[in-house]
Amino acid sequence: APRYRVSVIGSGNWGSAIAKIVGENTAGNPNEFDLNVRMWVFEEMVDGKKLTETINSKHENVKYLPGIRLPDNVVAVPDLIDCVSGSDILVFNVPHQFLPRICSQLKGKIPATVRAVSCIKGVELSADGITLIATYITEQLGIYCGALSGANLAPEVAQEKFSETTIAYKIPNPADTISQKTIKALFHRPYFHVNVINDLAGVSLAGALKNIVALASGFVDGMDWGDNAKSAIIRRGLLEMTQFSREFFPESESSTFTEESCGIADVITSCAGGRNHKLGVAMIKTKKPVFELEELLLKGQKAQGVTTAQEVHAFLLKRGKTADFPLFTAVNDIIFNGLDSSALPRILEQVEIQV
Ligand code: NAD
Numbered sequence: 001a002p003r004y005r006v007s008v009i010g011s012g013n014w015g016s017a018i019a020k021i022v023g024e025n026t027a028g029n030p031n032e033f034d035l036n037v038r039m040w041v042f043e044e045m046v047d048g049k050k051l052t053e054t055i056n057s058k059h060e061n062v063k064y065l066p067g068i069r070l071p072d073n074v075v076a077v078p079d080l081i082d083c084v085s086g087s088d089i090l091v092f093n094v095p096h097q098f099l100p101r102i103c104s105q106l107k108g109k110i111p112a113t114v115r116a117v118s119c120i121k122g123v124e125l126s127a128d129g130i131t132l133i134a135t136y137i138t139e140q141l142g143i144y145c146g147a148l149s150g151a152n153l154a155p156e157v158a159q160e161k162f163s164e165t166t167i168a169y170k171i172p173n174p175a176d177t178i179s180q181k182t183i184k185a186l187f188h189r190p191y192f193h194v195n196v197i198n199d200l201a202g203v204s205l206a207g208a209l210k211n212i213v214a215l216a217s218g219f220v221d222g223m224d225w226g227d228n229a230k231s232a233i234i235r236r237g238l239l240e241m242t243q244f245s246r247e248f249f250p251e252s253e254s255s256t257f258t259e260e261s262c263g264i265a266d267v268i269t270s271c272a273g274g275r276n277h278k279l280g281v282a283m284i285k286t287k288k289p290v291f292e293l294e295e296l297l298l299k300g301q302k303a304q305g306v307t308t309a310q311e312v313h314a315f316l317l318k319r320g321k322t323a324d325f326p327l328f329t330a331v332n333d334i335i336f337n338g339l340d341s342s343a344l345p346r347i348l349e350q351v352e353i354q355v
């Protein structure tokens, strides 16, 4: 039987935590996977040393996942093409704004038999509309790509605290030996429970859109409006997420939002302890510009909700649908157009009355 070689593209907070999981599983399933997991690192100098060299000598990503030991079989590689060459399975895990450049470097260099899983929470905006990240990878590289998304704050997962996740993966070709079972074996851990489903659009959109909702929950916490207000934001947010998916990606299933880790559970966790939530709170409390705060608070990590709010808003404007998504629209207007966050109840009320 073949032993699949796996590469992880990305090594941020979640990229490193996922590389740890994958490394543990390739070590634990020697009949199925090649032991070594190559992890592409966007090279930078940290404390006067190359980050790849520090990761390979200390087995720790000291900048993006400090305090967590990475398995010895996870090898940091600075060259993207080196990292993927000869791999059978690619795991994409970078902030979504960096994906187009990565795909343009990989284009034409990946055999069609390679399979991929995207752990990225975001969407790709083009002149034609919104493309799912996994679909974008398929279009750019000519390989099938599934999606992994769940209530998975990376530092908790890295500490092996229990969580669940959802993977959308459908075998693209009946002759494929990389099955749903193979994909589950690559990610499932005693502390990280994987459920594999078919709904690529639902899993992808839930992960992307909840980041907008998490910012809104940060705004209400920044105003000290309490738990009832936050629950109202979560409810309205989940409704808009489901409605957006049903309207623009009718192949998605609403049960993904109500029943899976990538749906309701991720909204709850992100509205409690995520980076987008933290940034939302700080925006209200400090009134500083959003990208300045992101740099200050997250130290190189990225809050995906800011760009996603902008991308979703641009898409809704083009379709003439902003009025149907008042929370998404308000988040964009609070970030970019100086709307006061205290207007949220009035904005949400107008829509409820119309219904
Ligand atoms: P991150 O927010 O820690 O971002 C930092 C990473 O971006 C670093 O690896 C850095 O080297 C890289 N980077 C910076 N500039 C770059 C450039 N020009 N080109 C390429 N890479 C560059 O990243 P993350 O937390 O690993 O997030 C990756 C994806 O996973 C995101 O879509 C995020 O929404 C999702 N996610 C994150 C978490 C979490 O808790 N961190 C959990 C679930 C999903």
Ligand code: 13P
Pocket (backbone or CB within 6 Å): 121, 150, 151, 152, 153, 154, 211, 214, 266, 269, 270, 273, 274, 275, 276, 277, 302, 303, 304
């Ligand atoms: P943040 O990017 O807001 O930290 O959310 C992390 C996440 O996706 C948890 O599931």
